[in-house]
Amino acid sequence: MPGNVMRIAKLPTIQRLPSYLRILKMLHAEGREQVSTTTLAALLQLQAIVVRKDLSITGIVGKPRVGYCVVDLIRFIEEYLDWNNTxxxxxxxxxxxxxxxxxxxxxxxxxxxxxxxxxxxxxxxxxxxxxxxxxxxxxxxxxxxxxxxxxxxxxxxxxxxxxxxxxxxxxxxxxxxxxxxxxxxxxxxxxxxxxxxAEGFAVLSTRLKHMSEGGSGKIPEGDEDELDEEV
Amino acid sequence: MPGNVMRIAKLPTIQRLPSYLRILKMLHAEGREQVSTTTLAALLQLQAIVVRKDLSITGIVGKPRVGYCVVDLIRFIEEYLDWNNTxxxxxxxxxxxxxxxxxxxxxxxxxxxxxxxxxxxxxxxxxxxxxxxxxxxxxxxxxxxxxxxxxxxxxxxxxxxxxxxxxxxxxxxxxxxxxxxxxxxxxxxxxxxxxxxAEGFAVLSTRLKHMSEGGSGKIPEGDEDELDEEV
DNA sequence: TAGATTGTTAATCGATTAACAATC
DNA sequence: TAGATTGTTAATCGATTAACAATC
Missing domain, CATH: 3.40.50.720 (NAD(P)-binding Rossmann-like Domain)
Structure with missing residues (x-):
């Protein structure tokens, strides 16, 4: 029983928070005061709904039609990650x-x-x-x-x-x-x-392989039966 | 529309394959010829069923009561990841x-x-x-x-x-x-x-934070309503 | 006002886990 | 044979996506 493999709720969300933080700091440096999930999503190649759900776990509250206050958002994410004090x-x-x-x-x-x-x-x-x-x-x-x-x-x-x-x-x-x-x-x-x-390189290799084989880097769903390897 | 965010089926499995490979090479170096998912799971702090499901995508076939041939398994994983030729x-x-x-x-x-x-x-x-x-x-x-x-x-x-x-x-x-x-x-x-x-450190920080707050590093399910931060 | 955006609830999708027959 | 392990099918769980009312 592998008991010390701890589970953390919303792991993917936590993993995405640093990229929001990075973009937000860039926007802040440019003098931007408000930002919408639509904008963040475009910059990070994500769906807006993903960004909205992710941000909500920090407790931030936005303004309909406007978005979120950039500095507040930075503070909420940093607090959530415990990155506010070094x-x-x-x-x-x-x-x-x-x-x-x-x-x-x-x-x-x-x-x-x-x-x-x-x-x-x-x-x-x-x-x-x-x-x-x-x-x-x-x-x-x-x-x-x-x-x-x-x-x-x-x-x-x-x-x-x-x-x-x-x-x-x-x-x-x-x-x-x-x-x-x-x-x-x-x-x-x-x-x-x-x-x-090595994890990251495994994903890269596999996507490259399936791209040259299959076509678009997306692995087909139900037809992984062929196998040119005999034991 | 973020079209170039490619999806790959069984991403978590692909990410785990390199760790199997590493262990298998160690076992091979020790002269081990057969290995069961039970053993691999223990060494990698995973559930045996996870290992079994993961390995099956490479097309390897095992022997009930014995397990898998170590060298075959190495070859199948390397082939799946396209790591067989440098x-x-x-x-x-x-x-x-x-x-x-x-x-x-x-x-x-x-x-x-x-x-x-x-x-x-x-x-x-x-x-x-x-x-x-x-x-x-x-x-x-x-x-x-x-x-x-x-x-x-x-x-x-x-x-x-x-x-x-x-x-x-x-x-x-x-x-x-x-x-x-x-x-x-x-x-x-x-x-x-x-x-x-940064992703990895975000996960570490969050787990550490919730460990000192909550108790065991596991984030509670439904009670993330309290928030001592006013806007 | 009109319409873009938030926030929430429901539906879908995929991964993990459980259950169990088949096998050696 | 008995029993550990494989491989498969079903159930559960969680994350993503869709839908939509609320809001400014």
Missing amino acids: NEAFLIGVGHLGTALMGYSGFEDNGMRIVAAFDTDPEKVGQTIHGKQVLHLDKFADLTRRMHVQIAILTVPANHAQKVADVIISAGIRGIWNFTPAKLEVPEGVVSQQQNI | NEAFLIGVGHLGTALMGYSGFEDNGMRIVAAFDTDPEKVGQTIHGKQVLHLDKFADLTRRMHVQIAILTVPANHAQKVADVIISAGIRGIWNFTPAKLEVPEGVVSQQQNI
Whole structure:
């Protein structure tokens, strides 16, 4: 019984919220004060009804014939996602990907900031990368407690992922953004969210394949019986 | 009418296939010859019935009481995803993320290989990163045609994404793996797949928030009426 | 006012889960 | 044989889409 696979209601909605936020901030920068779901939908290649349903979960109230107040909408979405006050995060594993994430400036828009990184490699420990110190993993527990950091970004090799996860969880980490392909087992009360880039490529490959075969990238409904492979 | 938002049947299944593949390759490396959905499900924190349904779309046939032949299953999944013959890809935009992806060795398991990278920055053009040449974007069209490359990985700044996409599409690219937050407009016959890391963090944030509020990270069903925010 | 847009309720669609016969 | 597992059909669940009254 896989009990720690948590279900979250309205998952697709939550996943779409960041793109609304991004567009809204762009509109706000352009001086736009009101926006309708029709406009948002066009910009994001969605149906207007989807946008309306999505926004409603934040509790925002719009004006018929006008739409929504852009700044209010930004505030409601940020509050819903808990992105209104910046969450501090530690990154563990300063490889290529870890280094790239340390230099990614976009996290500030997601209410998150990497404040330090950890590794065990003596070559990396002591360096400063993108303005952030790389510390030895031995110092993780102490710093996590002193700085009350709750979120960790995991960019270690897959075969070390569980071991490192156990360490950082016992140090007090409550949420792990897992960039490794390893499935983590975490205790009750700890959230692990996997960022699986292979997923995305699987969808791309399949759509490309079916496009060249079938025609339009859409997989036909009932006729997947042919199979030129014998066992 | 957002016509280029393509629908693909069984999207969740396709997204799960890479994790089966990863586990199966591990089991194969350990010398395991047969595997049941019960075992796979336990390793991936899924329900056995989900695994069974997922695997069935590849056309694999199992043996009651035994399970599936590991190597056959690997072959069927790879064939379904079109990962059996290595697809060559170009990467555009040699920033932090682009560099990290160029050094990522895991793509070979996904039937994909980055063969060269492109940029317009004179400082970057001419370099060799992780054994791959960085060429000027001017050479993209010529090389794409000569090498018959169909897939591009887009890691340019978001505000250049559409412009660069137009260039590479006219050069013959058929599939774009888009790592920018910008929504791309692509013509009929071209597939654009967005890799949106903010999505993942939105889910993590929301689960963390509701865990500390509600209790177990599961969002309650019908009582999201309270809202301590007045307009 | 006329009409675009919101917000809600109902209908549809697809994915997950349950049930169970078939199989080795 | 007994029983674990497959594969299929049916039931449930949730998300998307459609319809439409309310509103400014």
